Amino acid sequence: MTNVLILGANGGIARVAIDLFLKETDDQLTLYLRNSSRLGNLDLNRVTVIEGDVLDKEKLKNAMIGHDVVYANLAGGLEQMAKTVVETMNETNIKRLIWISSMGIYDEVPGQKYSTILDPYRKSAEIIEASDLDYTILRPGWFTNKDEIEYETTQKGEPFKGHEISRQSVADLVVKLATSPGLEVRKSLGVSKPE
Numbered sequence: 011m012t013n014v015l016i017l018g019a020n021g022g023i024a025r026v027a028i029d030l031f032l033k034e035t036d037d038q039l040t041l042y043l044r045n046s047s048r049l050g051n052l053d054l055n056r057v058t059v060i061e062g063d064v065l066d067k068e069k070l071k072n073a074m075i076g077h078d079v080v081y082a083n084l085a086g087g088l089e090q091m092a093k094t095v096v097e098t099m100n101e102t103n104i105k106r107l108i109w110i111s112s113m114g115i116y117d118e119v120p121g122q123k124y125s126t127i128l129d130p131y132r133k134s135a136e137i138i139e140a141s142d143l144d145y146t147i148l149r150p151g152w153f154t155n156k157d158e159i160e161y162e163t164t165q166k167g168e169p170f171k172g173h174e175i176s177r178q179s180v181a182d183l184v185v186k187l188a189t190s191p192g193l194e195v196r197k198s199l200g201v202s203k204p205e
């Protein structure tokens with residue numbers, strides 16, 4: 011059984027991943043989010059809810075203690091969030107981080123040049139890659155709500171394949187990474203539906 015802390019637990023991918031964790035694993039989940047009233051009914055034997063901002067370091071530190079894996083599903087000021095998460099993981103001696111980013115941060119998508127809009131994604135990935143953490147950064151393509159789990163991955167340095175990916179597929183990969191120690195550690199993976 012793994013103790014997983016989910017940051018940004020009301021996010022689109024996180025909500026799908028939480029359902030999968032509860033269905034397919036016996037993991038204990040801590041859901042960390044800014045407004046808990048938006049969560050529906052959850053199995054409170056398996057789930058702890060903490061209301062907080064990721065940039066609130068003291069609260070984040072208290073929430074992190076005792077977890078095996080941190081899964082960050084965040085958007086917005088990602089650079090500062092990455093700094094705070096890395097520092098707090100170091101202080102609490104937690105090594106394993108799964109971080110949702112985006113395709114395009116290394117200009118790895120053939121024929122596409124993503125502009126400054128991806129800068130927070132680029133900078134947060136740099137911070138994580140410079141850390142000593144056992145991170146896996148996921149760089150998904152455009153999300154779809156298709157009812158399918160079908161994906162392939164590419165490593166950093168390889169061209170991104172495809173364009174889209176179902177939310178369920180990203181969530182499936184998150185659950186696999188969280189429950190398989192050593193899988194794709196210190197890797198940054200493009201994630202997309204095979205075309």
Ligand SMILES: NC(=O)c1ccc[n+]([C@@H]2O[C@H](COP(=O)([O-])OP(=O)(O)OC[C@H]3O[C@@H](n4cnc5c(N)ncnc54)[C@H](OP(=O)(O)O)[C@@H]3O)[C@@H](O)[C@H]2O)c1
Nearest residue numbers: 018020021022023044063064084085111112150151152153
């Ligand atoms: N849409 C696409 O096709 C696509 C493709 C590739 C990558 N991505 C990126 O993948 C990531 C995950 O996607 P998603 O759809 O699951 O994201 P999402 O639904 O936008 O969720 C992001 C979550 O981050 C939380 N958050 C933001 N700032 C926070 C803070 N300071 N403290 C605590 N929580 C905070 C938000 O909380 P609140 O609910 O409180 O606002 C929100 O629930 C995003 O960065 C997204 O941009 C998207």
